[in-house]
Amino acid sequence: MKKIKQLFAGVTFASLGLQSAQADYTLNLMQGVTTVSHDIFDLHMLILWVCVFIGIAVFGTMFYSMYHHRKSKGHKAANFHENTTVEIIWTIIPTLILVAMAIPATKTMLELDNVQNSDMSIKVTGKQWYWDYEYLGTGVHFESHLDAVSEKVHRDGSDPTRVPHYLLNVDNPLVVPVGKKIRFVFTAADVIHSWWVPDLGWKKDANPGFINEAWTQVDKPGTYRGQCTELCGRDHGFMPIVVIAMEQADYDKWLQTTLAKQNEKPDLSDQNRQQLMTNGEAVYLKNCVACHQIDGKGINGTYPALSGSAKVTGGIDPLIGFLQAGTSRMPAFAKLKDNELAAVITYIRNAPELGNKVGDEIQPKAITPVYDDDE
Amino acid sequence: MSAVTAEHAHDDHHDDHAHGPEKGWLRWIVTTNHKDIGTMYLLFALAMFFVGGAMAMIIRAELFEPGLQFVDPQFFNSMTTMHALVMVFGAVMPAFVGLANWMIPMMIGAPDMALPRMNNMSFWMLVAGILLIASTLFMEGGAPAGGWTLYPPLVLQTGKALPFAIFAVHLLGVSSIMGAINIIATILNMRAPAMTLMKMPLFVWTWLITGFLLIAIMPVFAGSVTMLLTDKFFHTSFFDAAGGGDPVLYQHIFWFFGHPEVYVMILPTFGVASTIIPVFARKPLFGYSSMVYATAAIAFLSFIVWAHHMFTVGLPIAGELYFMYATMLIAIPTGVKVFNWTATMWKGSMTFETPMLFSIAFVVLFTLGGFTGLMMSIAPVDFQYHDTYFIVAHFHYTLVPASVFILMAAGYYWMPKWTGHMYNEKIGQLHFWLSAISVNILFFPQHFLGLAGMPRRIPDYAIQFADWNMISSIGGFIFGASQLLFLWIVIDTIKGGTGEKVSDEVWEDAHKHGLEWTLPSPVPYHTFSTPPTVIPCDHD
Structure with a gap:
């Protein structure tokens, strides 16, 4: 099979005079790693073969006719223009095929829909442009953004071919245990998103203000990747999904470390300039770059520029307050810890790539709360 | 001279000279x-x-x-949005209206359309609507x-363009x-x-049925975008959960x-194919009445299957199953x-002259599109296909x-009749x-991309x-460039084409298939001032 694929690719590319950039492509739907995804794959293959056979019959007849019943071969036209028997046959046979298709399809649909008796629940919230995961009942809650390397490469226009899992990698993957029935509840904060991991066999829309449900049970440990599939604005193409399925014991360990890390008090001690700028860039790439852009110039008419902005380069306290409270256009960044705020403020005031050079360092201690997020 | 003979032969337009075109x-x-008006529609659609x-x-x-x-x-998002709007509302739909304007009166033996002044108005409103929507490209915040x-x-996150786009939709709808x-x-x-x-x-x-579809649906579209307008500017909450509405x-x-x-764009297509294929097969259309009933059945079904575009939005299971079954029925x-x-x-x-070639390619490739449509009607599998390149394909x-x-195909088929000149068959x-x-290099690989997981x-x-994206793009560039040949042919044919004199029926025995081929080529400005008495009909 692999040989045939390579041959196929080789011939196609050679005929177009191209060099294959990547041999690792697929032609067909993936089988996936759950029982439901296998059922879906089987349905896909069944209906595909049905279409192939009908296609061969119809196109075969047509091409036979085009070859033999042509004027240049001296074929004289017949004059028939109806035949009730034939017309009834070609109405009834497709109907029977459809009924035969509908039965397994209904079974799989009912299975997909059955979210009862789940072992755990994860709430997935789509946001412009990242995913937010909450493990209901455990206290684990985190954001999952496009990984820093892909983020940088797609924004500064450098060559993406060497980036591992370009645009399909995240900073914090969703971790699930194998062999457990996991129920997902979906919603969105701003616009409609859609959560799709092909290996799980389905996608589900995340609608703002409403809850959708779906479930999965992964049988094989592994890393499974997907993307947002509902156009959700400018960076729709840059909010991937990574699911890591692991054995129960590993999962329990992961849950504990994640929870511990989440509850850790942030390190609010002073940092040197280098540290502040590096951390600040990471915070910027995750939270700010989508609107204000990699060069800090924003988008004319839509998102304001940070380069040379009086708000950015002016007084510290108003700037802190502005970031924490947000506006009707800009989300409030109260979620950022004091050390992150300090770093990103230092970064936006001083980063040469953003075109600002105030020449100061803002330390975590300098952050005065506008309102307290420690509830 | 030839006009005089034609007048004599058909005895149907005595006073051509009194009603020539405006200078x-x-x-x-x-x-x-x-x-x-048909010509203007067609040229506008081509542009x-x-x-x-x-x-x-x-x-x-x-x-x-x-x-x-x-x-x-x-x-990029503006481009995908505008590409679709321009192609649907600016190219395909107006092109079929153009064909309807040109051909329907000639096919049924009528002197003109029933409402000629409104005809003029609907064309110029189309131009206004498309210009308005194109102007949003230059607005602050960009096109939708x-x-x-x-x-x-x-x-609703669109910049200044939103109300202009909505008003453009209203104009196009009217x-x-x-x-x-x-x-x-x-x-x-x-x-007649x-x-x-x-x-x-x-x-x-097919156009009669399409006409009823249009009257039924365009007000619905106008209503939905009007609700967008009031949600954005007048504080209603039709689609906002925070105010009790629902985006779904x-x-x-x-x-x-x-x-x-989408059937508005495909039913007249069926009609043209059913007109052209019999002429070049030199045989009557098979199953005329079943064609009529099938068209009506498709039109009816098109009203009761809409949520198959929404299998993944979170429909109740009964809805998923109903819309799956109803959609599968369209295959029949x-x-x-x-x-x-x-x-x-x-x-x-x-x-196999050019119109026939395009018509046969239509039957084969439309059937491929129909197959993937059938595949996507299977709701659980659509959970994989939905919103990927598979559906784009x-x-x-x-x-x-x-x-x-x-x-x-229609252009090649009727251009000799319209202009009186033969197009260049080789080109x-x-x-x-x-x-x-x-077109296959362009779109076939997109099936693979979608199945492999590309949204x-x-x-x-x-x-x-x-x-596969690179291959698809190469196909796209070749396809795009090839269409310039069509532009050349249209201009060349209008200017005189091959110079050979085309007969009234243009295609061998075409007069047995349609009234338009009993008229002179090029068609005089006014035709069928008195109705024809003999109707060619190859199916009774």
Whole structure:
């Protein structure tokens, strides 16, 4: 099979005079790693073969006719223009095929829909442009953004071919245990998103203000990747999904470390300039770059520029307050810890790539709360 | 001289000289002649085909390689949105209205459309609507970028362009409704006495049904975008959960319009194919009445299947199952049509001039699009296919090598009648082969991309999608460039074509198949001032 694929690719590319950039492509739907995804794959293959056979019959007849019943071969036209028997046959046979298709399809649909008796629940919230995961009942809650390397490469226009899992990698993957029935509840904060991991066999829309449900049970440990599939604005193409399925014991360990890390008090001690700028860039790439852009110039008419902005380069306290409270256009960044705020403020005031050079360092201690997020 | 003989032969237009076209450019502004208006519709559609095509070229250029090379993601989204709007409302729909204007009166033996002044108005409103929507490209915040479906809440994030786009949709809607009323009124009231309903050419039948579809759906679309307008500017909450609304409601309303809308673009396509294939097979159309009933059945079904565009929005299970079954049913009447075309060719005496080539390619490639449509009707599998390149491949197969190819076929088929000049058959066939091959290089790999997991509407993609995207783009560039040949042919044919004198029936024995071939070539400005008495009908 692999040989045939390579041959196929080789011939196609050679005929177009191209060099294959990547041999690792697929032609067909993936089988996936759950029982439901296998059922879906089987349905896909069944209906595909049905279409192939009908296609061969119809196109075969047509091409036979085009070859033999042509004027240049001296074929004289017949004059028939109806035949009730034939017309009834070609109405009834497709109907029977459809009924035969509908039965397994209904079974799989009912299975997909059955979210009862789940072992755990994860709430997935789509946001412009990242995913937010909450493990209901455990206290684990985190954001999952496009990984820093892909983020940088797609924004500064450098060559993406060497980036591992370009645009399909995240900073914090969703971790699930194998062999457990996991129920997902979906919603969105701003616009409609859609959560799709092909290996799980389905996608589900995340609608703002409403809850959708779906479930999965992964049988094989592994890393499974997907993307947002509902156009959700400018960076729709840059909010991937990574699911890591692991054995129960590993999962329990992961849950504990994640929870511990989440509850850790942030390190609010002073940092040197280098540290502040590096951390600040990471915070910027995750939270700010989508609107204000990699060069800090924003988008004319839509998102304001940070380069040379009086708000950015002016007084510290108003700037802190502005970031924490947000506006009707800009989300409030109260979620950022004091050390992150300090770093990103230092970064936006001083980063040469953003075109600002105030020449100061803002330390975590300098952050005065506008309102307290420690509830 | 020839006009005089024609007058004598048909005894149907004594006073041509008294009602010639207006002199100068004003002719085109004030004309109420169905042929002039048909020409304007067709030329406008051709121009928009190139505008929308240029946008597609931008999209394929950006997708040629992974990484962002040419455009900003927001502009990319504007391009996918505008490409769809321009192609649907500016190219394909007006082109079919243009054909209807030109051909329906000539096919049913009528002197003109029933409502000639409204005809003029609906054309100029179309131009206004398209110009308005094109102008949003230059507005602050850019053109709409939320997809042609204009889903809220995303579309409400559009900048200054939103109200202009909505008003443009209103104008286009009014234009379409007026066009549809005119076509229905013409078909029902203006037929020659001998032209009974079941003798009408299928193109007329499909347009009659399409007209009713348009009247039913355009007000629904206008209503849904008006709700967007009030949500944005007048504090209503039709689609905002915070005020008790529901964003999914919009999708139900939109697709109640949107699904019949895709049949608005395909039913007249069926009509043209059913007109052309018998002529070049030299055989009557097989199953005329089943073609009529199948068209009506498809039109009816199109109103009750809309939520198959929404299998993943979170429908209740009963809804998923109902819409799955109803959608599967469409395969039956559609299958009947394909079988009928095949049976029409069977035991014919076929020749393969350019119109026939495009028509055969239509039957084959539309059927491919139909197959993927059937695959997607299976709701659980659609949970994988939905919003990927698989569906991009699907609807482009039903629109480009189907509707667009048939429009090309119609152009080649009737241009000699319209202009009195023969087009260059060699260049026509070159145009066909380049188009037919490149359209498959363009769209077939998109099936693979979708199945492999590439979502639609993304400006940049993972490396494993690189190869097929590059091939698809190359196909796109060849397809785009090939269409310039068609432009050349249109201009060349108008200017005189091959110079050979075309007969009245143009194609061998065409007069047995349609009234238009009993008229002189080129057709005089006014035809059938008195109705014809002998109706060609090859199916009783």
